[in-house]
Amino acid sequence: MKKMILGCLGLALVLSSCVSQKKYADLEAKHKEAQDLLNSATVKLNSCLEDKASADARLKTLEEQNAFLKANNQELINNMGNLTTLTAKGADNLEKSLESLQEKDLTIRKLQDAVTRRDSVNLALVQSLKGVLGNLDDEDIEISVEKGVVFISISDKLLFRSGSYNVTDQAKQVLGKVAQVVNNKPDFEFMVEGHTDNVPYRSGVLLDNWDLSVKRATSVVRILQDDFSVDPARMTAAGRSYYIPLAGNDTAQNRAKNRRTRIVVLPKLDQFYNMIEEGMKDPNIR
Incomplete structure (x- = not known):
């Protein structure tokens, strides 16, 4: 009986040992499977984390590019707004520039018309002078127009005796013809200039050629005023001495050319402006 009991106990221990080892083996297999799954999941997780990091970096780049593009x-x-504004301003400035150019062009045309009218008046004045003066020797009197101004140059031998400032009777006849023309042109002023050669003046009470040239100019002005009723307010007397010669003072002939009295006929400035204003009223030049 005792042996039977011991035998049963031994058999129970053997069976118990066999069951435990089988369970252990199953558990170990399951553990390995779980570990493999864990390792696989870890690998996948790391791959996902890398993909996420890459995606995050790309997203950041795209966000930066998007911000830059915005x-x-x-x-x-x-x-574009500025260009539109500039274009509008440019168009406005261009329009104003064109208007300014048109105004300037109109002003120039009006001035040209006024100058043309002035030149026409001067030409008529020259023709009138040549008509009344007749066939005087060109060496004694010369009429010319330079830069819109009429010059009447009268030789010294026709007006004065040598070293004198008293006007000769023959010269008074010439001055009377000049006065006839200028009296018919009340809108013009003129200047009488005395010119000498460079030979020093040493006779009489005058100091030098300056005095002589001025004295001769005032003598002509007085003749025009007193004998021919030319308005003195229209006249200016000036002496130029020998400083504006027509030729070199190296020969007697050249010195004779330099001894002269010149009458410079000038339109009044207000008359010239009136011609411009009249031109502006002319519809043909608008």
């Missing part, structure tokens, strides 16, 4: 787009929009 900024550029806004800048372009602003520039």
